[in-house]
Amino acid sequence: MSNNIAYVLGHTLYLNITNRCPCVCDFCIRTHSKSVGSGDNLWLDEEPHRTDVMNALAEYDLGRYRELVFCGYGEPTCRLDDLLWICRKVRGLRDIPIRVNTNGLSDLINGRNTAPEFYGLVDAVSVSLNASSPEKYDAICHSRFGLDALPAVLKFTKEVGEYVPEVIMTVVDNDTPREELDACEALCKETGAQFRVRRYITTYEEEAQKPDPQIS
Numbered sequence: 001m002s003n004n005i006a007y008v009l010g011h012t013l014y015l016n017i018t019n020r021c022p023c024v025c026d027f028c029i030r031t032h033s034k035s036v037g038s039g040d041n042l043w044l045d046e047e048p049h050r051t052d053v054m055n056a057l058a059e060y061d062l063g064r065y066r067e068l069v070f071c072g073y074g075e076p077t078c079r080l081d082d083l084l085w086i087c088r089k090v091r092g093l094r095d096i097p098i099r100v101n102t103n104g105l106s107d108l109i110n111g112r113n114t115a116p117e118f119y120g121l122v123d124a125v126s127v128s129l130n131a132s133s134p135e136k137y138d139a140i141c142h143s144r145f146g147l148d149a150l151p152a153v154l155k156f157t158k159e160v161g162e163y164v165p166e167v168i169m170t171v172v173d174n175d176t177p178r179e180e181l182d183a184c185e186a187l188c189k190e191t192g193a194q195f196r197v198r199r200y201i202t203t204y205e206e207e208a209q210k211p212d213p214q215i216s
């Protein structure tokens, strides 16, 4: 079970702590592959207890990796309390940068303002932006929060920048028109986050060439 919880891609160690997600994004790699990097099947039989996650991490020498990233076949902030507990434990073990790849819906998922909770525990947050309007976002991400999703993503991104040193917003370029990419970049700028365009990919072989799996 443990290599479904922690997996390696390139020089980065990833944690797959949940398969829950309020979205069904058109581009999500989990719709066409079950493995990423050394994780042969990121579909979990059951969510690992947070101590199981620490046990999975104990199998790796954290000093060998550039970064520890919460990014699996689900939205990690669906387990925000456990995620932050794990960050606190890792902080006590080793000085490794910690990043969370997220759809930015943490506030709606958890029903509270969550950005302050990241302070001191997370070094970087990468938020999927994906579209320049609530309607376009809904057409791509099919969030259960509907048209409320994108405004919540933008609000969270802006706020988390006050508590986390590095915040990035990403857009997957799936033959996306230049005007749409420009509109996304303009929205991103309003949050104060950095902007990055990711190429659309469909296979693990392609995935291995990229710095991150195409999830969240």
Ligand code: SF4
Binding pocket: 021, 022, 023, 024, 025, 027, 028, 029, 030, 072, 073, 074, 075, 103, 141, 214, 215, 216
């Ligand atoms: S890309 Fe991320 S937010 Fe979208 S369905 Fe996949 S796990 Fe959920």
